[in-house]
Structure formats: C-alpha cells, structure tokens
Amino acid sequence: MCAMKKAAVPSVLVLVLLLAVAIKAEAQQSPKVPRIGILEPATSASISARIEAFQQGLRELGYVEGKNITIEYRYADGKSERIPDLAAELVNLKVDLIMTSQTPTVLAIKKVSSTIPIVFFFLSFPVENGIVASFARPGGNATGLTVLSEELNGKRLELLKDASPTIKRVGVLSNPDNPTQPLEWKGIQAAAVTLGLRLQSLNVRGAADLDVVFEAALKQRAQALINLPEAVFTMNQKRITEFATKNKLPRMCSDPQAVDGGCLMSYGPNNRDLYRRGAIYVDKILKGAKPSDLPV
Secondary structure (H helix, E strand, C coil): CHHHHHHHHHHHHHHHHHHHHHHHHHHHHCCCCCEEEEEECCCCHHHHHHHHHHHHHHHHCCCCECCCEEEEEEECCCCHHHHHHHHHHHHHCCCCEEEECCHHHHHHHHHHCCCCCEEEEEECCCCCCCCCCCCCCCCCCEEEEECCHHHHHHHHHHHHHHHCCCCCEEEEEECCCCCCHHHHHHHHHHHHHHHCCEEEEEECCCHHHHHHHHHHHHHCCCCEEEECCCHHHHHCHHHHHHHHHHCCCCEEECCHHHHHHCCCEECCCCHHHHHHHHHHHHHHHHCCCCHHHCCC
8 A cells, every 4th residue: 555655656746747847838838918909089990091000010020910919999989088988998908008199098098097108109299288208208108209280280381372372261170179289279370470371260079060160161251271180180081071172172181191082282291100100119118118218
C-alpha cells in the first residue's frame, strides 16, 4: 500500500507540471487584445468614409479589427443629449483609449474619466477650450490632431468672395451648442470686415432648425452661405445643398468631401487623412506612450 502511494506522488507532480506548462503556453498564445472606443456626434453613414480611413491607418500599422484589436463604435446620431451617456458607456467598458472628433465629445469623456486616454481626430481651439495645456505638452489624458480654424475660416470667406465678387451678405451656419463656434465666429467676423462683407448668423442645433434657418436666410437676403465645421452640417449636407442650389446661393464648405455632395467649393484639410493619421496615436499609446507627452 505504501509503495502504491509513493508511486502516485511522482505521477501527481508530473500532472501538475504539465498543467502549469499548458496554462503558460495558452497565456503566451492568447495575448490581451486591446479594445478602443470611437465616440462620434454624427451618424455612422455620414462619416463612414472617415472611419474607413481610420481602419486603413490601423491596418497599415499591423492592427486587424477582430483579430488583434477590438473597436467599440458609438454614434450620437446628431443628438447631443446622448453624448454623455455614450461616453460613460465606453468608460464602463474599460476601453484602452477613446477616439473622437469634436469638442463636445471630448469634454463629455473627460467629465467621466481623467485617466482613459483620449485621441481626437481633429479639433479646433483645444487650448482655448481647456482640453490641452499646450500643443507641445498637452498634459492630462487627451491629445491628437488640430486644425487652425481661425485662419481657415478667413481664407474660406476670401475664396467665396473671389468666386462671387458681387456678394455683400453671407449667411453663416453654426451650432451655438459647440464651444468652438463662438471662437470660430470671432475669427470669421474679422475677415468679413476686411472683405467688406456683412455676416448673418444662422444657428443650427439640429435638423429640426433647418427650415427656420432657411427662411431666415431668405428673409434677410443672404447672397451666399458658409458653414463652420460641425457634425450637424455633415449629417444634413443634402438638405443644405438642395436649399442653396434652389435659391442660387454659392456655398463654401469646410470639408473637401462636401463638394462631392454638391457644395460649390471647400477649403480645409482632408478629414479622411486626419482620421487615417489618428491611428498613429493609437499605436503609440498602446505601446506605452502617455497622451500628456504626445504633442498635438
């Protein structure tokens, strides 16, 4: 009986060792797949080309969705009241970082997490809105790509005037709920003074405001239209284009892709390229870099 017990001990030890080796091998074969979140204020359909560009950027860096990286997509569909809940949802999922594109979404994420890294695809006035401390040293948990909206809006107005020299009154579509819009408005007003143009403020918070705004533009005899960069205009590109075309109003857009949708002209960065380049920040952060140390 004692001999049988002694013989059983080595067998048990061998099984334990084999089990330990198997567990270690499985751990080596199944590394943790990073999970990132994307929070967008627009609809999925309206920015599908940009998201595809981001996915392409990931693939160029060796990330294949569903294989060695997981992406959680959240879209507010133009309903700003949904943004805080969607931000909290991604934070509760404990994603490794969150990608987003506009100031309201960045601020909503920062409100529920000061630690999860945030990368913005493009943002206007991130310093002025308190999102980063500076371009060179962002500090905090957010970094990404920015656009110099003040200079761009002035140039857009100038090009619109060059294309339609007789215009005197320009309707400016903007969303007052976006903290960047007052800053953008200030810049475009300065350009208007230089060009001898009178600006008409057309506030659009959502699709429901468009009919009222269109009526106001006609009533105040706007001779051209320009829209400040904002998700609500990306989503409602078709309706705005139809109105401008019907009433023979030359229109300047901020997104180059808007020309494909009927906008007369655009001036600004290639948003698809900005989304593709956003993948570079994902790669750096997943490899250990801190947002606070990555220049905007």
